[in-house]
Amino acid sequence: MAATLSEGGCRRLLQLLLLSRRPGLPLRRAAAGLKLQHSRGTHSRSSTWDVHAFMPESAAFPQVRTYQELLEISVRDPDTFWGVLARERLRWVKPYQTVQDCDFSRGRVNWFLGGQLNVAVNCLDQHVHQSPDRVALIWERDEPGTEVKITYRELLETTCRLANTLKKYGVQKGDRVAIYMSVAPLAVAAMLACARIGAVHTVVFAGFSAISLVGRVNDAKCKAIITQNQGVRAGHIIELKRIVDEAVKSCPTVKHVFVAHRTDNKVHMGNLDIPLEKEMDKADPACDPEIMNSEDMLFMLYTSGSTGQPKGIVHTQAGYLLYASLTHKYVFDYKQGDIFCCVADIGWITGHSYVVYGPLCNGATTVLFESTPLYPNPGRYWEMVQRLKINQFYGAPTAIRLLLKYEDSWVKKYDRSTLRTLGSVGEPINHEAWEWFYKVVGENRCTLVDTWWQTETGGICISPRPSEEGAEIIPAMAMRPFFGIKPVILTEEGRLIQGEVSGALCIAQPWPGMARTIYGDHQRFIDTYFKTFPGYYFTGDGAHRSQEGYYQITGRMDDVINISGHRLGTAEIEDALAEHPDVPETAVIGFPHEIKGEAAFAFIVLKEDTAHTEPVIQEQLKSIVASKIAKYAVPDHVLVVKRLPKTRSGKIMRRLLRKVITDESGDLGDTTTLDDPTVVTEILEAFQKYKQDKSAM
Numbered sequence: 059m060a061a062t063l064s065e066g067g068c069r070r071l072l073q074l075l076l077l078s079r080r081p082g083l084p085l086r087r088a089a090a091g092l093k094l095q096h097s098r099g100t101h102s103r104s105s106t107w108d109v110h111a112f113m114p115e116s117a118a119f120p121q122v123r124t125y126q127e128l129l130e131i132s133v134r135d136p137d138t139f140w141g142v143l144a145r146e147r148l149r150w151v152k153p154y155q156t157v158q159d160c161d162f163s164r165g166r167v168n169w170f171l172g173g174q175l176n177v178a179v180n181c182l183d184q185h186v187h188q189s190p191d192r193v194a195l196i197w198e199r200d201e202p203g204t205e206v207k208i209t210y211r212e213l214l215e216t217t218c219r220l221a222n223t224l225k226k227y228g229v230q231k232g233d234r235v236a237i238y239m240s241v242a243p244l245a246v247a248a249m250l251a252c253a254r255i256g257a258v259h260t261v262v263f264a265g266f267s268a269i270s271l272v273g274r275v276n277d278a279k280c281k282a283i284i285t286q287n288q289g290v291r292a293g294h295i296i297e298l299k300r301i302v303d304e305a306v307k308s309c310p311t312v313k314h315v316f317v318a319h320r321t322d323n324k325v326h327m328g329n330l331d332i333p334l335e336k337e338m339d340k341a342d343p344a345c346d347p348e349i350m351n352s353e354d355m356l357f358m359l360y361t362s363g364s365t366g367q368p369k370g371i372v373h374t375q376a377g378y379l380l381y382a383s384l385t386h387k388y389v390f391d392y393k394q395g396d397i398f399c400c401v402a403d404i405g406w407i408t409g410h411s412y413v414v415y416g417p418l419c420n421g422a423t424t425v426l427f428e429s430t431p432l433y434p435n436p437g438r439y440w441e442m443v444q445r446l447k448i449n450q451f452y453g454a455p456t457a458i459r460l461l462l463k464y465e466d467s468w469v470k471k472y473d474r475s476t477l478r479t480l481g482s483v484g485e486p487i488n489h490e491a492w493e494w495f496y497k498v499v500g501e502n503r504c505t506l507v508d509t510w511w512q513t514e515t516g517g518i519c520i521s522p523r524p525s526e527e528g529a530e531i532i533p534a535m536a537m538r539p540f541f542g543i544k545p546v547i548l549t550e551e552g553r554l555i556q557g558e559v560s561g562a563l564c565i566a567q568p569w570p571g572m573a574r575t576i577y578g579d580h581q582r583f584i585d586t587y588f589k590t591f592p593g594y595y596f597t598g599d600g601a602h603r604s605q606e607g608y609y610q611i612t613g614r615m616d617d618v619i620n621i622s623g624h625r626l627g628t629a630e631i632e633d634a635l636a637e638h639p640d641v642p643e644t645a646v647i648g649f650p651h652e653i654k655g656e657a658a659f660a661f662i663v664l665k666e667d668t669a670h671t672e673p674v675i676q677e678q679l680k681s682i683v684a685s686k687i688a689k690y691a692v693p694d695h696v697l698v699v700k701r702l703p704k705t706r707s708g709k710i711m712r713r714l715l716r717k718v719i720t721d722e723s724g725d726l727g728d729t730t731t732l733d734d735p736t737v738v739t740e741i742l743e744a745f746q747k748y749k750q751d752k753s754a755m
C-alpha cells in the first residue's frame with residue numbers, strides 16, 4: 059500500500075517535521091559498540107561506559123558524568139531534565155514555553171505548556187519519513203503461524219483512512235470514542251486515528267460485559283463506538299458486535315457504531331452501524347493531523363478504585379507520550395531494530411503504553427498478541443519468540459505462574475537466543491515465578507525487570523532498570539525509581555520516614571506521565587490521590603524500602619484487589635451481588651490464589667423467606683457478576699452466612715473476614731468493637747463446613 063499525501067497534507071507534514079527539533083543543541087551520539095551489560099548480581103563497572111552514550115540527550119548536562127548524577131538531576135532539577143528530553147525526543151509543531159505548572163494540593167498537573175504537537179505524527183509520520191518500510195506492527199493472530207506484518211507506511215495510511223471515516227461521520231476534535239475490540243492492527247489504527255483528529259479514545263477491554271461497556275460509554279458521553287463483528291481468542295469466537303448491540307440500547311450519546319471484520323461471519327447491521335473497512339476503502343489515505351496543545355486530552359481509561367464506579371483516568375498528549383516512550387526505551391533496553399513484545403491487551407494501560415504509544419513513538423516493531431498463553435499449547439509464547447525473533451518480552455506474573463506448572467520442555471524446545479530483556483507487570487511476582495522466568499525462559503542471561511506502575515502513572519515508575527551498568531537485580535523486587543520519580547514512604551499518620559521501613563508508597567513530585575484528572579470529577583481525583591497525604595501523590599500501594607534504598611511493593615492498602623493482574627474494587631463486586639433480590643448484604647474479600655495472584659471471596663446474607671436453594675442463588679450471583687462486570691470478576695467462592703461482622707457503628711469488619719479465609723482465625727486481633735462477638739464463631743463454623751463440602755479449598 060502506498061501512502062499518498064494530499065498537497066495540504068504534505069505541507070503540514072513538512073511543517074511538523076521541520077519544527078520538530080530545536081536547532082543548535084549539540085547531541086553526542088551513542089558510541090559504536092557500547093552496550094550496557096545487564097547482568098544480575100554484579101556491581102562491575104566498565105571503564106568505557108559513558109552516560110552520555112547511554113542517553114544521548116544527557117549531553118545537555120555536560121557536568122553529569124555518572125548514571126547516579128543523571129538520576130539525581132532528573133529529580134533535583136526536573137524542569138531542566140524533562141525540558142531537554144521533551145525538546146529532543148518529541149516532534150513539536152510549536153515548542154512549549156513552560157516545562158511544568160503543577161500543584162498537588164489542587165490536583166493540578168500541567169506539562170509543556172504552550173507546546174503543540176500531534177501524537178499520531180510522533181508515532182507514525184516521523185518514522186514514515188525516515189524508514190517507511192520498517193515493520194511497525196506484527197499481529198500475532200490467535201492462529202499460530204499466521205502473523206501479519208504492517209509497515210509504518212501502511213499503518214499511517216490505515217490510520218488516515220480510519221481518521222477520515224470518523225470525520226465523515228461527524229467525529230470531531232474533543233469528541234470521545236469508545237474502542238471495544240480485541241488486539242488487532244485496526245484497534246491500534248483506531249487509537250491513532252483518534253489521536254490524529256484530536257478525538258479522545260477510551261478503550262474498553264473486550265472481556266467486559268455489555269453493562270460495563272454502557273457504564274463507561276455513558277460516563278464518557280461517547281459519540282461513537284468502534285468494534286469488531288467478532289473477536290477470536292484461544293479458538294473461541296467472542297460476539298463483540300452482539301455485546302455492543304445490547305449496550306447501545308442504553309447509550310443515548312452514541313450516534314454511530316463502526317464495525318470492523320475479524321472473521322468472515324455475518325453479523326446483524328442496524329441503523330447505527332457502519333461497515334468500517336468498506337468506508338475506509340472509500341476514504342482519502344491522507345489526513346491532516348489536528349494540532350493539539352500539550353494538555354489536550356489524548357485518552358481516558360477506566361480503572362477501579364476502592365469505592366463506587368470505575369473512574370475515567372485522563373491522560374494528555376505530550377507528557378504521556380514522552381514518559382511512555384522514554385520508559386519503553388530505557389527500562390527494556392530497546393534498541394532500534396529490536397522486536398518488542400508486550401503481551402498485554404490494549405484494553406489496559408500496559409497495552410496503551412507498551413504495545414502502542416511507547417514503542418511506536420520510538421519507531422519500534424511492536425507485537426500485537428491476540429491469543430492466550432496456553433493456546434494451542436503451553437509453548438505458545440516461546441514458539442512465538444522463536445518465530446518472530448523477539449528481543450524483549452513483557453508479560454504478567456499470572457501467566458508465568460500458569461506456565462511453570464507445565465514441563466520445562468515447552469520452553470526449552472524453542473530458540474530463545476534473541477531475548478535480552480524480560481519484564482513482569484501488574485501484580486507482585488512471587489519468587490518461584492521470578493526464578494522460573496529468569497532461569498528457564500531467560501536462560502540465566504536475560505535481564506528480568508519487575509516493573510511497578512499504575513493506570514494513573516502512565517508508565518513504569520519503579521523498576522530495576524535503567525540503572526548503572528551491571529547493577530544488581532534482586533529477584534521479585536521493583537527496586538529503583540525511574541528518572542524524575544521520587545518515591546517516599548509515609549506512616550499511616552502521614553509522617554515521612556527515611557531509611558529501611560514499610561508504609562504507604564507515595565510519589566513526592568510530579569512527572570510528565572501522570573494522570574491529569576478523573577473525567578468529569580476533578581474533586582474525586584484530588585480526594586483519591588492527594589488528600590490522604592497532603593503534598594504527595596498517594597499510590598494506594600504499600601511498600602517496603604530496604605537499607606540500600608530499594609523498593610518492594612507489598613500490595614494495595616485499600617479495597618482494591620488484583621485478579622490475574624486485573625484491578626478490581628471489591629465494592630464493584632458487592633454492588634453487582636446486591637442486584638440479587640434475595641441478597642440484602644454482602645462483603646467481598648480478596649484472598650491469595652496460586653495462579654491468579656488474588657481471587658474474590660464473597661460472604662453473603664440471604665433473606666429469610668427466599669424461595670431458592672443456596673446452590674441456585676450462588677450460581678445466580680456468579681452469573682450476575684459476569685454480566686454486570688466481566689467473567690474474571692466472578693468470585694471463586696460464595697459463602698452464605700447468617701450475619702456479617704459489624705462494628706457498633708455498622709461498619710463491616712473485613713479484616714476479620716480476611717483472617718477467617720486465610721486461616722488466621724487463631725489471631726483475630728481486636729474484636730472488642732464488634733457489635734456482637736458471637737458472630738465470629740458463627741462465621742468460622744460456616745466457613746469450616748464450606749471447606750469440608752468443597753474439599754478442594
Ligand code: PRX
Pocket residue numbers: 361407408482483484485486487508509510511512513514536597598599611613614620623624625
Ligand atoms: O497494586 C499495584 C499493582 O497493580 C496496581 C495498578 O493496576 P493497574 O492500574 O491496572 O495497572 C496495572 C499495570 C501497570 C498497582 O497499584 N501492580 C502493578 N505492578 C506491580 C504491582 N504490584 C506489585 N508489583 C508490580 N510490579
